[in-house]
Amino acid sequence: xxxxxxxxxxxxxxxxxxxxxxxxxxxxxxxxxxxxxxxxxxxxxxxxxxxxxxxxxxxxxxxxxxxxxxxxxxxxxxxxxxxxxxxxxxxxxxxxxxxxxxxxxxxxxxxxxxxxxxxxxxxxxxxxxxxxxxxxxxxxxxxxxxxxxxxxxxxxxxxx
Numbered sequence: 001x002x003x004x005x006x007x008x009x010x011x012x013x014x015x016x017x018x019x020x021x022x023x024x025x026x027x028x029x030x031x032x033x034x035x036x037x038x039x040x041x042x043x044x045x046x047x048x049x050x051x052x053x054x055x056x057x058x059x060x061x062x063x064x065x066x067x068x069x070x071x072x073x074x075x076x077x078x079x080x081x082x083x084x085x086x087x088x089x090x091x092x093x094x095x096x097x098x099x100x101x102x103x104x105x106x107x108x109x110x111x112x113x114x115x116x117x118x119x120x121x122x123x124x125x126x127x128x129x130x131x132x133x134x135x136x137x138x139x140x141x142x143x144x145x146x147x148x149x150x151x152x153x154x155x156x157x158x159x160x
Contacts, residue, residue: 007060011070012112016063019112020052026094027057077107077115084120085150091118092147106148120150126157134159 012019017035024030033053038044044065052063057080082088095118096102099111106118126138134157141156142148 005060007062009062009064010072010112010114011064011066013068014065015112016065017049017052020054020061020063022111023056023061024054026091029058030054030056072109072113072115074107074109074115077117079117079119081124082118082120088118088120088148088150091116102146104146105142106145118148120148120153122150123148123153126153129157 010016010019020032024032031054033055034051035049035053036051038046038048038050040046044050049065051065054061054063080087080091082091092102092108095110095116096108097111101109103109103115106123108116108118110116123138123142127135127142129135129138137159138153138157141153145152
């Protein structure tokens with residue numbers, strides 16, 4: 001096994017190239033790699049896209065046009081750790097645009113059905129507070145939110 005980690009394969013029904021370009025547009029440190037097209041041997045129409053290699057935020061992916069047999073669900077999601085509310089707002093807005101769906105507690109689905117968790121790093125710190133009352137207040141506040149609001153989480157953590 002090589003030492004450069006795993007490559008995540010995302011299964012699409014004809015939108016692999018479109019999705020790869022979308023993800024590359026959302027995340028810094030991103031780019032499109034090799035595009036593999038069907039040849040005369042198939043199984044798809046010659047010239048159509050089978051796979052697209054891409055990097056998003058430094059992570060390697062392959063988008064595969066596998067067909068309609070499988071769909072994404074929340075059993076697998078990608079966490080985006082954010083340093084600021086500006087980052088939370090950016091990823092939330094971009095990933096829910098054009099058909100994405102906001103969800104509870106910082107979760108959302110993008111237009112392709114891929115699940116994401118947009119998480120402020122500060123939330124993790126507050127929920128791990130050694131004072132259980134502060135951690136509990138933070139968790140209770142988070143459970144009422146869709147997109148996470150760092151200022152409101154801070155206020156709950158402080159007891160306000």
